[in-house]
């Protein structure tokens with residue numbers, strides 16, 4: 001198969017969809033890889049690295065799209081890219097269709113095959129191509145929180161781990177999923193006094209088993225959250241209601257109960273945030289202050305660490321990309337239910353029900369393209 005890797009053009013996006021190592025894996029299986037010049041630069045990969053791995057470099061985005069049967073990207077295509085995508089071209093990337101109506105309509109119109117990272121789903125309902133970014137954001141939330149607790153950055157001026165004879169900072173993590181667990185690990189490793197809250201008792205039991213002694217678990221409810229507020233230094237928002245907006249666990253009036261210089265890192269900002277006063281910020285200007293409380297609400301946290309994020313993402317995407325390249329999308333999806341669930345739009349038909357529902361469009365079943373196999377696999 002001919003695979004094209006364009007350079008990301010979305011503002012401040014430095015990740016790339018394929019590394020030189022991934023290129024080598026595809027090339028040795030007989031595929032041709034075309035990488036747009038400087039596509040890997042933001043993640044620390046030079047054109048020479050790709051050439052050494054067997055790729056060919058193309059000078060611009062137009063030629064990269066024109067050449068490829070499968071496009072591998074990171075972010076959803078933006079307007080300049082809509083018309084570069086061709087009929088029958090397979091596009092494997094994050095799409096987040098339900099959030100972008102214009103993109104959905106454009107992909108229906110160009111009759112491409114859109115396989116979305118975010119809906120590839122394992123039988124246990126986990127989302128293997130979203131997990132790596134939650135791991136990055138969860139770990140980073142503590143790094144950022146620790147930084148903004150410093151006095152010159154308007155924090156309380158407390159060192160996360162304390163020192164001998166001085167107590168460590170108190171960290172409260174709301175949500176004990178992928179983000180929350182990774183945040184707890186980092187905070188615990190730095191010596192903080194950590195409390196992780198969730199509504200899922202089963203999850204709390206598991207966390208209680210695996211976490212070190214400086215991590216306590218606590219049932220998440222308004223009473224318990226209010227009880228914590230006047231004592232904590234750093235709060236991480238890491239809640240997810242699948243398919244829905246995050247609930248506001250910290251409301252505006254609660255800010256008054258916190259000590260000046262408390263830092264809030266609302267990782268769930270991409271789903272509306274679990275702190276009422278949270279509004280999305282960027283890496284250029286990540287924080288703002290309300291009632292002396294520092295708010296950090298960057299919606300694409302992994303973008304600040306593109307080297308780690310690119311490797312984490314491509315570790316997860318490459319096995320699927322190899323299946324798509326080896327078998328073609330129809331056979332690969334017929335043989336792998338996880339991958340089939342990534343199909344969102346096929347040749348003008350919306351095949352993912354939540355996307356069809358979001359825009360009141362007709363939902364065309366997968367069977368039209370995958371045949372009966374999909375029906376059997378669904379059970």
Ligand SMILES: NC(=O)c1ccc[n+]([C@@H]2O[C@H](COP(=O)([O-])OP(=O)(O)OC[C@H]3O[C@@H](n4cnc5c(N)ncnc54)[C@H](O)[C@@H]3O)[C@@H](O)[C@H]2O)c1
Nearest residue numbers: 133134137175176177178179198220239240268299300301
């Ligand atoms: N800002 C970023 O750059 C970035 C990056 C990655 C992920 N995220 C976001 O982080 C959020 C968390 O993602 P995740 O992968 O950890 O999700 P997850 O599904 O693994 O975990 C969510 C947890 O929240 C818990 N929860 C639900 N309601 C709760 C409540 N009322 N109180 C406490 N806990 C509750 C669930 O039981 C679950 O354990 C999502 O909104 C995700 O989109 C943001």
